Amino acid sequence: MDxxxxxxxxxxxxxxxxxxxxxxxxxxISVIVxxxxxxxxxxxxxxxxxxxxxxxxxxxANAEQIANLRAEMHLDDSLPVQYANFVVDVxxxxxxxxxxxxxxxxxxxxxFLPATLELVLLAGIIMVGVGLPLGILAARHxxxxxxxxxxxxxxxTVSAPSFVWAVILMLLFxxxxxxFPVAGRISDVYEIERxxxxxxxxxxxxxxxxxxxxxxxxLILPAVALSLSGIGQAARLTRANMAETYEKPYIxxxxxxxFFPNRIARIWAFKPSLIPSxxxxxxxxxxxxxNAFLVEAVFAWPGLSRYGVNxxxxxxxxxxxxTVLIIALTFLIVNIIVDLLIALLNPRIRHSTRGxxx
Amino acid sequence: MSVLSxxxxxxxxxxxxxxxxxxxxxxxxxxxxxRVALVGESGSGKSVTAxxxxxxxxxxxxxxxxxxxxxxxxxLAAMTAKSRADLRGTDMSMIFQDPTSALNPTFTIGRQFxxxxxxxxxxxxxxxxxxRAADALAETEIPDPARVLAxxxxxxxxxxxxxxxxxxxxxxxxxLLLADEPGTALDVSVQAQTLKLMHxxxxxxxxxxxxxxxxxxxxxxxxxxxxxxYRGRIVEDGPTAAIFAHPRHAYTRALLxxxxxxxxxxxxxxxxxxDAFLAPHISHGSGS
Amino acid sequence: MIRTILVLxxxxxxxxxxxxxxxxxxxxxxxxxxxxxxxxxxxVVDFLNNNRAPSAQNWMGTDLVxxxxxxxxxxxxxxxxxxxxxxxVIATPIGTIxxxxxxYVGGWVEAVLMRVVDVFLSIPxxxxxxAMMGVLEPTLxxxxxxxxxxxxPWYARLVYAIARSEREEGYVLAAEVIGAxxxxxxxxxxxxxxxxxxxxxxxxxxxxxxxxxxxxxFLGLGVQxxxxxxxxxxxxxxxxxxxxxxxxxxPGLAIxxxxxxxxxxxxxxxxxxxxxx
Numbered sequence: 001m002d003x004x005x006x007x008x009x010x011x012x013x014x015x016x017x018x019x020x021x022x023x024x025x026x027x028x029i030s031v032i033v034x035x036x037x038x039x040x041x042x043x044x045x046x047x048x049x050x051x052x053x054x055x056x057x058x059x060x061a062n063a064e065q066i067a068n069l070r071a072e073m074h075l076d077d078s079l080p081v082q083y084a085n086f087v088v089d090v091x092x093x094x095x096x097x098x099x100x101x102x103x104x105x106x107x108x109x110x111x112f113l114p115a116t117l118e119l120v121l122l123a124g125i126i127m128v129g130v131g132l133p134l135g136i137l138a139a140r141h142x143x144x145x146x147x148x149x150x151x152x153x154x155x156x157t158v159s160a161p162s163f164v165w166a167v168i169l170m171l172l173f174x175x176x177x178x179x180f181p182v183a184g185r186i187s188d189v190y191e192i193e194r195x196x197x198x199x200x201x202x203x204x205x206x207x208x209x210x211x212x213x214x215x216x217x218x219l220i221l222p223a224v225a226l227s228l229s230g231i232g233q234a235a236r237l238t239r240a241n242m243a244e245t246y247e248k249p250y251i252x253x254x255x256x257x258x259f260f261p262n263r264i265a266r267i268w269a270f271k272p273s274l275i276p277s278x279x280x281x282x283x284x285x286x287x288x289x290x291n292a293f294l295v296e297a298v299f300a301w302p303g304l305s306r307y308g309v310n311x312x313x314x315x316x317x318x319x320x321x322x323t324v325l326i327i328a329l330t331f332l333i334v335n336i337i338v339d340l341l342i343a344l345l346n347p348r349i350r351h352s353t354r355g356x357x358x
Numbered sequence: 359m360s361v362l363s364x365x366x367x368x369x370x371x372x373x374x375x376x377x378x379x380x381x382x383x384x385x386x387x388x389x390x391x392x393r394v395a396l397v398g399e400s401g402s403g404k405s406v407t408a409x410x411x412x413x414x415x416x417x418x419x420x421x422x423x424x425x426x427x428x429x430x431x432x433x434l435a436a437m438t439a440k441s442r443a444d445l446r447g448t449d450m451s452m453i454f455q456d457p458t459s460a461l462n463p464t465f466t467i468g469r470q471f472x473x474x475x476x477x478x479x480x481x482x483x484x485x486x487x488x489x490r491a492a493d494a495l496a497e498t499e500i501p502d503p504a505r506v507l508a509x510x511x512x513x514x515x516x517x518x519x520x521x522x523x524x525x526x527x528x529x530x531x532x533x534l535l536l537a538d539e540p541g542t543a544l545d546v547s548v549q550a551q552t553l554k555l556m557h558x559x560x561x562x563x564x565x566x567x568x569x570x571x572x573x574x575x576x577x578x579x580x581x582x583x584x585x586x587x588y589r590g591r592i593v594e595d596g597p598t599a600a601i602f603a604h605p606r607h608a609y610t611r612a613l614l615x616x617x618x619x620x621x622x623x624x625x626x627x628x629x630x631x632x633d634a635f636l637a638p639h640i641s642h643g644s645g646s
Numbered sequence: 647m648i649r650t651i652l653v654l655x656x657x658x659x660x661x662x663x664x665x666x667x668x669x670x671x672x673x674x675x676x677x678x679x680x681x682x683x684x685x686x687x688x689x690v691v692d693f694l695n696n697n698r699a700p701s702a703q704n705w706m707g708t709d710l711v712x713x714x715x716x717x718x719x720x721x722x723x724x725x726x727x728x729x730x731x732x733x734x735v736i737a738t739p740i741g742t743i744x745x746x747x748x749x750y751v752g753g754w755v756e757a758v759l760m761r762v763v764d765v766f767l768s769i770p771x772x773x774x775x776x777a778m779m780g781v782l783e784p785t786l787x788x789x790x791x792x793x794x795x796x797x798x799p800w801y802a803r804l805v806y807a808i809a810r811s812e813r814e815e816g817y818v819l820a821a822e823v824i825g826a827x828x829x830x831x832x833x834x835x836x837x838x839x840x841x842x843x844x845x846x847x848x849x850x851x852x853x854x855x856x857x858x859x860x861x862x863x864f865l866g867l868g869v870q871x872x873x874x875x876x877x878x879x880x881x882x883x884x885x886x887x888x889x890x891x892x893x894x895x896x897p898g899l900a901i902x903x904x905x906x907x908x909x910x911x912x913x914x915x916x917x918x919x920x921x922x923x
Contacts (some may be wrong), residue, residue, distance in 0.1 A: 036765030175888035258446030290772030312780035
C-alpha cells in the first residue's frame, strides 16, 4: 500500500549494477556446486566399483601389474588424500592420462569437445527458434486447432529418445530422400585448418563458403534430431506460461487499446512469459549435452560423447571423470548465462537494489 | 446523436451445463461529452457491458449477444471484427481497476505509451511518440514525464500509474472513455485526487464517459446521470441528483443505504435478495 | 480415483493415452501368451529365418539371428515397465522425504539437503546415469540403481517447492499451535497436498524413465543381450540401415508409443488435477 504522500515518489533508486552482483553470487554458488560435483564424481569413480586399477587392467591382470598401477594412481593413499590430490590436479588443469588414448585427458577433451558443442549449440538455436514460435502460435490460438496441433506434435517429439529420432530422420532424409549426408562432420575432399574446432566457424575464418556449406550440411540432420524433444518442451512451456499471462489485466488492457492480436502474442504476452520459461529452457539445453551421446552414436559424429562411450566401455576412469566434470562445468556455465539473460530481460531484477530474487 | 446507444442488449454464455444468462435486455445511452455511471454490485453485468461496447466479448466463442449497440450511430454487430478492433484505442479506450497490474511489467511506460499512440498513427517516430507521451503525462500533472517514461510500472506508485493510465486512455482523444472501477485498488485519498483529475480532463476534451462502479459515493462526485443495474437488468436511471435525492427503486434505496460513510472504502453491504429488487425499471428521464 | 479416470476419458487425447498405456501394460503382462514366438525371448537362433522383412509369419520381421521382432518387443516392454516401476517406487519416497524435510524443517537441514540436490541436478541426468553405468557392470539391477540415483533429486525439488509454500499456510500454523510434532505435520498435513503433483509427475516420469533406460541400453550400458530391450534392439539394427529398416523402426516406434501413452495420460492428469508446470 502506498502512503498518500507517495504520489510523486519513485519507489526505487537507480540501480548500482545489480547484474554484476547477481553474476558474483551465481559464480559463488557455482563454485560450491562444482565442489559437490567433483565429490560426487570422485565417489562414483572410487568407491562404487571396487578397485579402479583392477577394473582398468581387466580380469586377466596379475597382482604385480595391479600393484604397480595402484601406486601410479596413488590408490594406496587414504580417500581424503586421494580426493585432495584429485582436486589439486584438476585445479592445475590436469585430468590425468587416458588409459584408452594414452594421452592427457585434457588434450582428448579439447579435441572432441568442440564437435559436441557445435552440435549442441545449433540444436539449441533450432530448439529456441522453432519451439518458442510454436508455443506463441499455440497460445495465440488457445483451445483452437493450432493449439491442439502443437500440443500433439510437442507431446510426440518428447515421447521418443533422440536416438530414435536420429534413426528415423536418417532413414527418411539421408537414405530415402538423399538430401543430407549419412555421417561425419565434413566431406573427405575438404581440408580444414582447425582454429576453434567449430568447423563452420573455422570454414568462415578460412573464408571458404564451400567448406562452410559442407560443414553446415553435415550438421543439420544430427542437430535437428537432437533438438526435436527440446522443441516440444520449449513449445509446451511457452504455451503454458503464455496462457497464464493471457489472464493478466495488462493483456486485457492491450486488447482494450486495440493492440493487434499478433503483436500482443509476439511482444506483450511473450516477454513476461519468457522470463519464467528460460530456466527450464536452459535445463533442456543442458540435457542436450547428454542426448548428444545418443545422436553422435547414430551419425558417427566425432565428438566428446563418442569419446565418452569409448572410455566408459574401457573403464578408463580418468577419462570418465574428466568428461563428466567438463560436462558439468559446461552445464553450470549455461545456467549462469541463462540467469544473466533472465536478469537482463526482467526489469525487476535489473532495477532491484538487492540484485536477487524478484 | 448519442455517442453510445444500447438497446435491449442481451448476453448469455454457453457452457458445458447449458446456457447462463448474464444480461437481460439493457438500455442505455450516452450523449457527446456526457458522464454516465453504471452502478451495481460485482456480478451484476456492468463490466461485461463495457467489454461488449469495446467489442472484446464478441471475440469469445461461447458468448451469445443480441440487441443493438450503436457507437456514433454505427451498429457494432453489423461491423466486421476488424473494424470493431479499429475503434479500440482510437475512438474508445478504457481505464482499469488496478493501474499497476494493468500496465505490462516488462516494458517501460514509454514503450507502452508509444504503442498506444501508434494506434492512431502507425507512422509516428519514436521521438514524436516520446514528445507526445510527455505532453500527455504533463497534462495529468506528472512532474517529470521523461523519467516516468523511462520507468517500469513497478517503479512507480499506484497513483502515478493511475495518472499514466488516464494519460494513455485520453492520448488519442477518444470519443468514449470506459472506466471500470477506476482506482478502486488505490488508497482513498489518491483515488479521490485522480478522479478529480480525470473529471477535469474529460470535461476539457468533451469526452463521453461510461463510468462503472459499485460505489455510489464516487459516482455522485463524477457522473451526470446514473444507471443502476441489478442482476443483468437496469432497475433505475436518471440524473445523478434525482437518483440520490429521490431513489424510487427498492434496490437503489438498498444500495444508497449501504454506501459506506467514508468515500471509496470497501464494497457496499447490500442485503440478500429481496423480491422488491426485481420490480420493473424506473426512469427519471434524461434530466436535460 | 475412479472419478478422475472417468473425467480423463472425456478428453480424446487423455483417452488415447489411457488406451496406449493399457495396451502396453497388457502386452508386457501377457507377453508369454500374446507373443507368437514366446521362446524368442532369449538366446534362440534361427539362421534359416534371419533378417526377414515383415510378413504374415513375422509381422515386424525377424532380427539378425532369426528371432521374431514383435515377440521380442512384447518381452522388452516387460523390462521397460519393470525398470520404470522399480525406479519410481524407490526414487519417489526418497525424494519426497528429503523434499519434505528440507521444505518444512528449514534451517541448516534445508541448506545442506538442497545443495546436495543442486549437485545432482547440475549434471545432465543422462550423463550421470552413463557415468555410473561406466563404472558398474551393465546389468538390469545396476541400470535401475543408476537411474534411481539420478531421479530422486527431481522429486526432492518438486516436494520441497510445495512444502516451502505450504509451510506458511494456515492449517500448518494451526497444527503447530496445537503442538503437533514435525513428523505429523510433514507427513499428515503437508504430504497430502503434494500427492496430486507427485502422482502426475510419476505418470509423466514413467515415460522419461523408459527413455533414459532405453538410452543406456542403446549405448550398450544397460540390459545386456540376449534379454530383449528396445534400446539395444535399435542399436543393433542401426548398423543395417536402410536395408533392414524393420530392425530399428519397430523397436523405435514401440518406445514412442509407450512413452507417448504415458505423456498423454500425465498431461491429462495434470489438467484434471489442476497442477501448474
